[in-house]
Structure formats: structure tokens, C-alpha cells
Amino acid sequence: MSKEQVKAVLDRVLTWPSERQEDAAKLLMLMESQDESIYRLTDEQVDEVRRRRADKNAPKLTLDEFKERLSRRETGMQGVNCSARCAILPL
Numbered sequence: 001m002s003k004e005q006v007k008a009v010l011d012r013v014l015t016w017p018s019e020r021q022e023d024a025a026k027l028l029m030l031m032e033s034q035d036e037s038i039y040r041l042t043d044e045q046v047d048e049v050r051r052r053r054a055d056k057n058a059p060k061l062t063l064d065e066f067k068e069r070l071s072r073r074e075t076g077m078q079g080v081n082c083s084a085r086c087a088i089l090p091l
Contacts, residue, residue, distance in 0.1 A: 013024050041049070052058060061069070 013021055016024070
């Protein structure tokens, strides 16, 4: 989409009712804030997320099962800093 097309859409937004303009502004600010995040997935991580989301028969964990697995991993990771500990947790 060209800059002229974006400007044309934004100009039309100014003709909308104020509630819709506010919705549009909130959506754009949310998108903008996502760009400020320091967290980024690698291409391999994106591929893995897509693969897992595509599997309709993927096993699901209950919250209690997840907490139990997390607890077991953290028990074995005493003395390791958070960034290393967080990096090995499964998606």
C-alpha cells in the first residue's frame, strides 16, 4: 500500500463518527506499541508456532499440568538466571 493510499484512508477516518475514530486510534496505537517490544521470535520459532497451531490433534495441558511441569523444570534449575531458565520452557 502506498503512502498516498494510507493518507487517503486516514483522511476518511476523520469523517467517521467520533467513537469509530477513537476505535481506529486505539487499534493503531496498539499496533505501534507492539513494534516497541524487545521480544522477537526467530524464524525457526515462528515456524514452530505455526506447526503447533496447525496440529488440530495436539495434546493439551491443563493449567495444573502446566504448573507441575514448570515446577519440575524450575526445581532442576536452581541457581540458573531467569533468562536461561525461560529459554528452555516449551511453548
